Amino acid sequence: MTVRAVPTGIGHYLPERVVPNQEFEATLDTSDEWIRSRSGIERRHFAADGETTSQMAAHAARKALAMAELAPDDIDAVIVATSTPDLTFPSVATMVQNELGMTRGFGFDVQAVCAGFIFALANANGMVLSGQAERVLVIGAETFSRIMDWEDRATCVLFGDGAGALILEARTGSGHSDDRGILSTDLNSDGRYREMLYVDGGVSTSGTAGKLRMQGNPLFRQAVEKLTSTAHHALEKANLTSDDVDWIVPHQANIRIIQGTAKKMGLPMDKVIVTVQDHGNTSAASIPLALSVGVEQGKIKPGDLLVAEAIGGGLAWGSVVMRW
Incomplete structure (x- = not known):
């Protein structure tokens, strides 16, 4: 028998404030049509004053725990993927432990920007397979509205805030691709592309959080190529092909x-979970948000084969093949 990290609970949280594209027209040389045509985004959510990444993460975690019918102390580990922590330290994960009233286990953060949730899933999977943890709470949470340059119309209209949480539990499987749970992972990074997406500040440089900077067109070309490649590699590791895929759950x-990657994989858009129109780019939160919405809407069902894929600053990119 083979141990698998199987999803048992999912949940998400979005701040109350909804920001439609039209809201930017008062302060920027932009329009709803311009934003939609270039990104597909129609609206996004922004955190309220005083609302933090850890608070949003805890909200999503509670929903995942409820679905899995687990208490906080049933969890062995908390992994939070974020680039916008409440503080330089301690980790958001330990703050989530406190918010949930969790008095055992351990927590830590993973920082791989928009690919963070994929990297966090790979870490969680490794812990389950090695016996380090039986149940892992994996969260993606971001408050990107706090690092936007509100005069840069090319970037500030693209991002939003939110959180998603997934619980993985150790279960036994046959060792074949029809098992439920994570079947394979594929992680990559290449620091030569740093200038394409970064924040121009930090503790050891400016002593400030900085603002997000992005080279949109070069990043677009890298994204489609690398996302397609990592998805194929992960499927090959699981002895599967694109024909076996029920849903792509991409970084939003x-x-x-999203369309370019699906086309290169030979899959129609009706096999892609798309939430970018409602959430914008929520970085590490985007995949768990999309997963949660897909389950909530009844699209993703037990037994479905999913490919989750993401690319972010670094550049860092990767994918996970999972049977729901």
Whole structure:
């Protein structure tokens, strides 16, 4: 028998404030049509004053725990993927432990920007397979509205805030691709592309949080190529092909990237979970948000084969093949 990290609970949280594209027209040389045509985004959510990444993460975690019918102390580990922590330290994960009233286990953060949730899933999977943890709470949570340059119309209209949480539990499987749970992972990074997407500040440089900077067109070209490649590699590791895929659950950065990747994989858009129109780019939160919405809407069902894929600053990119 083979141990698998199987999803048993999912949940998400979005701040109350909804920001439609039209709201930017008062302060920027932009329009709803311009934003939609270039990104597919129609609206996004922004955190309220005083609302933090850890608070949003805890909200999503509670929903995942409820679905899995677990108490906080049933969890062995908390992994939070974020690039916008409440503080330089301690980790958001330990703050989530406190918010949930969790008095055992351990927590830590993973920082791989928009690919963070994929990297966090791979870490969680490794812990389950090694016996380090039986139940892992994996969260993606971001408050990107706090690092936007509100005069840069090319970037500030693209991002939003939110959180998603997934619980993985150790279960036994046959060792074949029809098992439920994570079947394979594929992680990559290449620091030569740093200038394409970064924040121009930090503890050891400016001593400030900085603002997000992005080279949109070069990043677009890298994204489609690398997302397609990592998805194929992960499927090959699981002895599967695109024909076996029920759903792609991509990082929700830009509808054109999503469409381009699906086309190169030979899959129709009706096999893609798309939430970018409602959430914008929520970085590490985008995949768990999309997963949760897909389950909530009844699209993703037990037994479905999913490919989740993401690329973010670094550049860092990767994918996970999972049977729901």
